[in-house]
Amino acid sequence: MKAVATYLLALAALAVPAHAGSTLTVTHGEVSAPIYIDLGDTGQSVGDQRFWHYDGQDDKSAKVTMDWVMTTTATTNAPNTFESRITLGIFTFSRGTQDRILLQGIGFYPTSGSTLNAHTTLERAIIGGTGQFSGVSGSVVSTHLDDGTWKNEFRMD
Numbered sequence: 001m002k003a004v005a006t007y008l009l010a011l012a013a014l015a016v017p018a019h020a021g022s023t024l025t026v027t028h029g030e031v032s033a034p035i036y037i038d039l040g041d042t043g044q045s046v047g048d049q050r051f052w053h054y055d056g057q058d059d060k061s062a063k064v065t066m067d068w069v070m071t072t073t074a075t076t077n078a079p080n081t082f083e084s085r086i087t088l089g090i091f092t093f094s095r096g097t098q099d100r101i102l103l104q105g106i107g108f109y110p111t112s113g114s115t116l117n118a119h120t121t122l123e124r125a126i127i128g129g130t131g132q133f134s135g136v137s138g139s140v141v142s143t144h145l146d147d148g149t150w151k152n153e154f155r156m157d
Helices: 002-014
Strands: 023-028 035-037 049-058 063-074 082-093 100-110 120-130 138-144 150-156
Touching: 023 063
Parallel strands: none
Antiparallel strands: 023 049, 023 150, 035 049, 049 063, 063 082, 082 100, 100 120, 120 138, 138 150
């Protein structure tokens, strides 16, 4: 009995999630203007929030629904400058509503726009997942392509 327990313990230690060491790419078209909530001081200021909800597809052409919340944490209100925003992104995969990847990070966005400039890349952390992505970690590199579309490359540990 002790040998069986030792064997099972060794197998459990070697178990690796199916997503470990894998990559996944999600693409989507241009995004529409966000829902913008002016919090804090009137006008562009710390605490303002932006919300998006739209669809894209993964590298197997399956539908992916994305929800984003972006909160301004520092701004200068000067033209042609950047402000700091924290982002939470949730990617829901069509294989089931329980298959989600959550990302979070901070980036510097132009004060005159809602998103990163074209031809800009930002890396954020994968902070968790559900369903087949339960326990996932790693990072996501989001690139705003010159044609206005987006590519999100998930690098999962």
